[in-house]
Amino acid sequence: MNENTPPLLELKAVSRRFEHSLDAAAKLAKLLGGKVLSQTVHAVNDVSLAISPGEVVGLVGESGCGKSTLGRLAIGLLPLSEGERYWRGKPISGLAGAEKKAQQLRTQMIFQDPYASLNPRMRVVDIVGEAPVTHGLISRKQQAEYVSEQLNRVGLSGQVLRRFPHQFSGGQRARIGIARALAVNPEFLVCDESVAALDVSIQAQVINLFLDLRSQLNLTYLFISHDLSVVEHISDRIVIMYLGRVVETGSVQELYADPNHPYTQALLSGIGKIVPKKRTFVPIKGEIPSPLSPPSGCHFHPRCPHVMPLRNSEVPALREIAPGRQSACHLNTTGSA
């Protein structure tokens, strides 16, 4: 990787909080002296992430860990509570007007649910063609031809232009979602669980499509998934999140060969490898705590097999443990295991 080129997209210390504001009844109760507090969820907490051009970063975590929120923050679908985003080294908040719009078009998202993310009352020609016409990339006259080119690229026939989403199978809908995102010629794609809803044989087809498009169009992906085997296959670098924080990052080979953080180790022990041998499933104890009241110190400590007294109070910092690898675990600083 060239050291001089700035990362395509960089997130610096971004956080996102969701506040549950009080409704009228709660406000009244508060006025009358009741103990009512507004609740805050730290969905994403102080996350920094740099993605180089052409790189595929896999973002892994269980439900509620903030991975989808981080994806939405990355492309500006949600405003940041704190932190700053940089596009090719320039702060995005400093962009305005045409420059801002151009940047926004460079980043696109492919959503999780191929059923809910397509408007059931729109025809394919409009689903895929609306954005490029609106943004003046093509004229309305060119729309039909342009859309059928886009559809061909994702492996659909150009003859389906007039159809509605319900006339397609799950795998075809996923392809339409991809065609829609690619129609405005983006450079950076956030794929949020884009293959999770698909059957194994169809999933393989869509993963292959992602790989093809990456090499054809030189795309950069932030690939969000809970499926470690899919992420391992497609990514160059992995980011593991737990309750709003990044707990470990590293290149795919190193992270899978030698996971450092106990949470990563736990995730990888349950990975979907097909070993036709009866094995004892070794469960990790406990459940994911509520993000409304996360545990103090290291968020993982109530479930951690290596928990020690120190870790209950301090938040472990994300430290470099090897070139290009970071982990947030007190074991790395105290040196005992």
Next chain:
Amino acid sequence: MTTPLLEVTGLQTHFHTKAGVVRAVQDVSFSLRKGEILGLVGESGSGKSMTGYSLMGLIDPPGRIVGGSMKLAGQELRGLSAEAMRKLRGNRMAMVFQDPMMTLNPVLRVDTQMIEAITAHAPVNRDAALKRAREALVKVGIPAPDERLRSYPYQFSGGMRQRVAIAIALLNQPDLIIADEPTTALDVTIQGQILYEMQRLASETGAALIWITHDLSVVAGLADRICVMYAGRIVEQGTTEDVLTRPSHPYTQGLLDSVPSRNQRGTKLKQIPGMTPSLLELPPGCPFRERCSRASSECGVNPEPRMVDDTLQDEPHTVRCHHPLRHEVLA
């Protein structure tokens, strides 16, 4: 050989819709021994859930079991009256469903639901039933069972709810548990916990288990035997090791090849072309032939199950294919 706990032969479940007949389950045969774990694997629409529902007598019109037989410990289930079936369900055979939120009644406390499941099948008083319910919760690893008994389903997390559903299935010590994708809706670490509990419970109670799933990696570590379903048929069946290391049907091979962890990282996955055919008025012949690289004119005739060469006498490995793959070198 002793009589198997469950023997299914030539099961056919069809749905008579306005658009035509959907043959959801077509000539399905398998058997299950006491304490055995059978993995029923297939993609959506392959008929794996409908096979489970047929066994439990849960097929509603327009669906109907039109052929075959299902014998539980020698007793024919097909044609049993609704009342007789109700006595078996939840008692000698139980089912755990995919979505634990949908299977528990949201407006009844957990203890009410569990006691109902006990008293429906045995003349026990409330206290004895409550004690058994508490024991079942402890068995599936739920902490603070007394408190949890008085809770409503919404007060549980997804993983805990699935544990409650499993506890209810276990209440009457069934001989057979049918689990329909019970871990699909759960997170990876929670999935590991549920698999661990199920594995432990199956060996402790000696119940036979049918595990319905689309995830080969789950059954690989869990099941004794695997049935692979495609378009309503069992296309391959055998021991887990036979099916996964020496797959004979091109579809099984294709499924295994499309799993990312079996491929070189970053390379294109070996994919199965095309998609699952509609079960509505499926043309005769092998349903996989349109997607199969080995298909020939012979495949216009529906293949009957046949033994694979490597078969041992007591552990049959069968395949429904005219051109099965052969594995000369044993892995």
